[in-house]
Amino acid sequence: xxxxxxxxDDRLLAVLADALNDARAVPPGFVEAGKAAYAWRAIDAExxxxxxxxAADLELAGVLRADSATLRALTFAGADLTIELELTAxxxxxxxxxxxxxxxTAYSGPVTDEVSAIGTAVIDELGFFVxxxxxxxxxxxxxRTASGTAVLTGVVSP
Amino acid sequence: xxxxxxxxxxVARACDGDKSAWDELVERYAPLVWSICRxxxxxxxxxxxxxxxVWLRLVENxxxxxxxxxxxxxxxxxTQRECLRLLRLGRRIEPVDPLANSKDLxxxxxxxxxxxxxxxxxxxxxxxxxxxxxxxxxxLLSLLVEDPPKPYxxxxxxxxxxxxxxxxxxxxxxxxxxxxxxxxEFEQTGGGERHAR
Numbered sequence: 172x173x174x175x176x177x178x179x180d181d182r183l184l185a186v187l188a189d190a191l192n193d194a195r196a197v198p199p200g201f202v203e204a205g206k207a208a209y210a211w212r213a214i215d216a217e218x219x220x221x222x223x224x225x226a227a228d229l230e231l232a233g234v235l236r237a238d239s240a241t242l243r244a245l246t247f248a249g250a251d252l253t254i255e256l257e258l259t260a261x262x263x264x265x266x267x268x269x270x271x272x273x274x275x276t277a278y279s280g281p282v283t284d285e286v287s288a289i290g291t292a293v294i295d296e297l298g299f300f301v302x303x304x305x306x307x308x309x310x311x312x313x314x315r316t317a318s319g320t321a322v323l324t325g326v327v328s329p
Numbered sequence: 330x331x332x333x334x335x336x337x338x339x340v341a342r343a344c345d346g347d348k349s350a351w352d353e354l355v356e357r358y359a360p361l362v363w364s365i366c367r368x369x370x371x372x373x374x375x376x377x378x379x380x381x382x383v384w385l386r387l388v389e390n391x392x393x394x395x396x397x398x399x400x401x402x403x404x405x406x407x408t409q410r411e412c413l414r415l416l417r418l419g420r421r422i423e424p425v426d427p428l429a430n431s432k433d434l435x436x437x438x439x440x441x442x443x444x445x446x447x448x449x450x451x452x453x454x455x456x457x458x459x460x461x462x463x464x465x466x467x468x469l470l471s472l473l474v475e476d477p478p479k480p481y482x483x484x485x486x487x488x489x490x491x492x493x494x495x496x497x498x499x500x501x502x503x504x505x506x507x508x509x510x511x512x513x514e515f516e517q518t519g520g521g522e523r524h525a526r
Binding site for chain 1: 346359360363364380383384387389453456473506511
């Protein structure tokens, strides 16, 4: 730590002002969400990263709305598994690849330091699943395959 | 990065299921994550997404964190990567400068992350030292750093302290802050570094 600012009262006070302002600039909700994330520790799964979101693609989002029942399409990719999702008004459709049977659980939360399962569905041998209804709150999906791969998506805010 | 025994202990406790240790880690590094998001000019909503990804990855990686002392660097790098990923997805960035495209932002960001890291470590050290001061010192220093500056008359009223005492008390409180900072530094380095006063 360079000492020049430390030995001068005015500069030390300026450094203090900056440090206090910096902490105040962080929204409290940002910190609280981080603390709550600890609840996911209970779920042992690889994290899949969002690699595509039609909501980010305004032109395509317009096409989807006009021509099909799909409101939004998302892709999450993990090292072992890719999960494609389509949100329609009635259901959440998904497919995993490589294709394999298994099950999928939607989790909401965390609320009061716990995550809760809000829906489950079977993944058929073609890798498809249908979850009804579409969760009404932000959720994550845990896909478990018959061979033992477990992948958790990021948060989807419907 | 210098190894910080406090971080190493917090990581070990969080791994063992101690939620309060996790909370402390989040409080400590949230300003770092936030500042890197800001540097990438992400919107508040996107910054929250990045934050979630970083904490989730940290939860997942806690047990495998081979070098807990390297955590600040890990947090900075992961945040940086998540910011770039969001930018690649074509999410909105806050309109600032029409000439600044996202590639330039990314390059600037990468170069600045190390700087963020050092600055944030210093800010954290200062906040910790400040938190350990007496209530009276904390109140006075808080009033003194207000922007725009408060006139001494108002500070005197708020502190129930004669105007003439503000200057000397300020000096004493800053001395204590300085001593706490140097003490913390000694603890971290095992007294290996000497500080000229």
